[in-house]
Amino acid sequence: MIKLENINKTYFGAQPLHVLKGIDLHVEEGELVSIMGASGSGKSTLLNIIGILDNYDEGDYYLAGNLVKNLSENQAAEYRNKLIGFIFQSFNLIPFKTALENVALPLFYQGVNRKKRNTMAMEYLERFGLKDWADHYPNELSGGQKQRVSIARALVTSPKIILADEPTGALDSKTSAEVMQILREVNASGITMVIVTHERGIASLTRKIVHLKDGIIESIEENDPDKMDFTKEIK
Amino acid sequence: MFDLDSINEIWQTIARNKTRSILTAFGVFWGIFILVILLASGNGFQNGMNTQIEGFATNSAFVIPVQTTEAYKGYQKGRDWEAEMSDLQAIKKSVKGVDLVSPIINSYSYNGDNNVFYGTKGGNFSMKGLLPNYNDIDRGKILYGRFINETDIAEARKVCVIGKKVYEDVIGTDKNPLGLMIKANGIYYQVVGVIQAYNSNVSISGSTNETVILPLTTMQKAYNRGNKIDFFVFTARKGQNIKKLQEEVGALLRERHDIAPTDEGAIMMFDFEELFTMFDYLFLGIKILIWIVGIGTLLSGVVGVSNIMLVTIKERTREIGVRRALGAKPAIIIRQVVAESLLLTILAGIVGLVIGVGIMAVVSGIVGNMPSDNIMFLDPQIGFGAAIAATIIIVLSGLLAGVLPAMRAIQIKAIDAIREE
Numbered sequence: 001m002i003k004l005e006n007i008n009k010t011y012f013g014a015q016p017l018h019v020l021k022g023i024d025l026h027v028e029e030g031e032l033v034s035i036m037g038a039s040g041s042g043k044s045t046l047l048n049i050i051g052i053l054d055n056y057d058e059g060d061y062y063l064a065g066n067l068v069k070n071l072s073e074n075q076a077a078e079y080r081n082k083l084i085g086f087i088f089q090s091f092n093l094i095p096f097k098t099a100l101e102n103v104a105l106p107l108f109y110q111g112v113n114r115k116k117r118n119t120m121a122m123e124y125l126e127r128f129g130l131k132d133w134a135d136h137y138p139n140e141l142s143g144g145q146k147q148r149v150s151i152a153r154a155l156v157t158s159p160k161i162i163l164a165d166e167p168t169g170a171l172d173s174k175t176s177a178e179v180m181q182i183l184r185e186v187n188a189s190g191i192t193m194v195i196v197t198h199e200r201g202i203a204s205l206t207r208k209i210v211h212l213k214d215g216i217i218e219s220i221e222e223n224d225p226d227k228m229d230f231t232k233e234i235k
Numbered sequence: 236m237f238d239l240d241s242i243n244e245i246w247q248t249i250a251r252n253k254t255r256s257i258l259t260a261f262g263v264f265w266g267i268f269i270l271v272i273l274l275a276s277g278n279g280f281q282n283g284m285n286t287q288i289e290g291f292a293t294n295s296a297f298v299i300p301v302q303t304t305e306a307y308k309g310y311q312k313g314r315d316w317e318a319e320m321s322d323l324q325a326i327k328k329s330v331k332g333v334d335l336v337s338p339i340i341n342s343y344s345y346n347g348d349n350n351v352f353y354g355t356k357g358g359n360f361s362m363k364g365l366l367p368n369y370n371d372i373d374r375g376k377i378l379y380g381r382f383i384n385e386t387d388i389a390e391a392r393k394v395c396v397i398g399k400k401v402y403e404d405v406i407g408t409d410k411n412p413l414g415l416m417i418k419a420n421g422i423y424y425q426v427v428g429v430i431q432a433y434n435s436n437v438s439i440s441g442s443t444n445e446t447v448i449l450p451l452t453t454m455q456k457a458y459n460r461g462n463k464i465d466f467f468v469f470t471a472r473k474g475q476n477i478k479k480l481q482e483e484v485g486a487l488l489r490e491r492h493d494i495a496p497t498d499e500g501a502i503m504m505f506d507f508e509e510l511f512t513m514f515d516y517l518f519l520g521i522k523i524l525i526w527i528v529g530i531g532t533l534l535s536g537v538v539g540v541s542n543i544m545l546v547t548i549k550e551r552t553r554e555i556g557v558r559r560a561l562g563a564k565p566a567i568i569i570r571q572v573v574a575e576s577l578l579l580t581i582l583a584g585i586v587g588l589v590i591g592v593g594i595m596a597v598v599s600g601i602v603g604n605m606p607s608d609n610i611m612f613l614d615p616q617i618g619f620g621a622a623i624a625a626t627i628i629i630v631l632s633g634l635l636a637g638v639l640p641a642m643r644a645i646q647i648k649a650i651d652a653i654r655e656e
Contacts, residue, residue: 073565074564077565080649092553105561
């Protein structure tokens with residue numbers, strides 16, 4: 001599903017910063033992968049490249065069989081819209097839109113008509129137990145609810161992959177556990193998922209943990225989340 | 236561009252910050268409002284001025300005999316000469332391009348005593364002897380009856396057309412003046428009409444309102460004038476240069492009355508062409524000024540909209556970034572920003588246009604009902620063309636105001652929004 005070959009990325013600032021120094025990574029369809037690393041290890045940059053939010057200097061990146069390289073803004077937007085669902089640490093819900101409108105927004109950009117996209121958005125809200133909150137604005141929702149809305153938004157276009165950047169970073173431990181449970185369920189339904197985190201507890205809920213250090217993959221750890229003791233706090 | 240979904244999307248962002256949207260829109264509203272008010276006022280003044288000169292043939296020239304200033308053919312300089320009816324026929328015959336020629340005989344009551352009476356009431360008024368065609372040159376409004384006609388002239392009837400003021404002062408507005416006999420300078424004349432000058436500012440030898448008009452022939456007989464006249468006025472045919480005609484008429488008169496061909500001072504001639512041309516330029520200047528001021532005001536409104544939109548875009552960096560991450564293409568972002576500015580501008584502009592036109596319609600109504608002979612301000616409205624122009628300007632300025640913020644907006648990359656601060 002995701003195939004990265006020798007990805008290099010340098011930020012050209014006052015001092016050029018070589019962030020990614022040859023990343024090779026394969027993520028199969030349906031996998032649940034976490035990327036771990038200290039701050040500055042390049043994990044967010046890697047996620048941005050996978051999410052076609054940023055470009056790279058060298059190497060090749062294939063997403064669902066398509067070479068993602070030197071795309072125009074329009075192509076990138078289309079790929080993001082159709083193939084990728086984003087989940088952000090700070091939710092990034094649009095504050096003046098209701099939960100329903102937020103979830104329906106990606107469909108708006110696909111040109112789906114209002115009635116249909118509202119029906120679809122409502123289905124996803126319902127799936128995450130937010131039916132009664134559909135008409136509420138983000139500032140009327142709790143952190144966990146907001147993240148569930150943003151998960152619904154990521155899923156509404158039926159993407160091939162979900163990219164989650166510190167999805168529990170802004171949540172307390174109990175809510176984090178709930179959100180991770182939802183993400184695992186989503187993954188279990190067959191959607192490939194990549195989670196960037198610096199929390200060991202979160203990473204240990206994934207099957208594959210990619211350790212990133214100074215712009216190279218240090219190691220890839222196979223993990224069995226089912227061995228995790230859920231009675232313990234995950235942080 | 237404006238399907239229901241898009242409008243809803245745009246409206247959400249505008250309504251999100253009502254106060255700011257209203258304040259922003261106010262600049263454009265004010266610009267259009269001022270433009271409409273100025274244009275309408277300009278038109279009002281022009282209409283007012285036009286009524287001042289209304290009824291006066293703009294292509295006419297007056298010819299007044301004065302003393303000669305050069306000795307010629309044995310005559311000394313300083314000789315008085317008079318124009319005659321035969322001069323007019325000669326002019327009509329030999330100066331092509333002259334349309335109407337109308338003679339005038341005057342009589343004043345110089346000592347200020349009342350000279351016009353009806354019963355015991357009297358007033359001091361001037362008298363004029365005219366031909367029927369005078370009313371085609373210095374047109375008045377006939378309030379009662381008729382003007383002097385050809386039969387009056389042919390039979391030298393003792394009839395008169397009196398000015399409005401004469402009617403009011405001597406007869407009184409409670410009576411029907413037609414058929415009444417008034418005494419003017421000791422002779423009785425039957426009133427056949429009452430005339431009102433369209434304006435009392437442009438007048439030759441006294442306002443028509445304060446004149447008793449007699450048939451020219453009657454006046455000649457009653458005042459022993461023979462075929463002499465005091466002065467005359469002529470009009471040019473369409474496309475003729477009034478200045479050139481004056482030269483030709485002057486040359487003919489000099490020849491007929493033994494005046495030196497170089498004696499410019501012997502004949503006083505003037506026309507209103509320069510005055511009217513000056514008016515035209517004056518109003519052209521006012522119009523240009525109005526558009527400059529109006530467009531300037533509007534432009535500052537547009538700059539305001541653009542400026543606020545730029546700030547808004549800056550504030551919405553994250554939102555726009557999220558939209559882009561979710562798959563909004565650059566064109567969609569541009570469209571949204573431009574449409575926001577357009578909607579804001581159009582709403583504000585239309586409100587400004589409607590309120591401006593509305594206020595001027597009320598003003599127009601008030602001015603129109605004011606009982607005044609000397610209206611300097613009339614019917615201050617903007618024309619359909621100006622309204623269309625204003626609408627086009629509104630739309631263009633909306634687009635203009637949106638361009639810069641839109642360019643700024645598409646520079647926002649999805650990654651800018653996602654990056655945690």
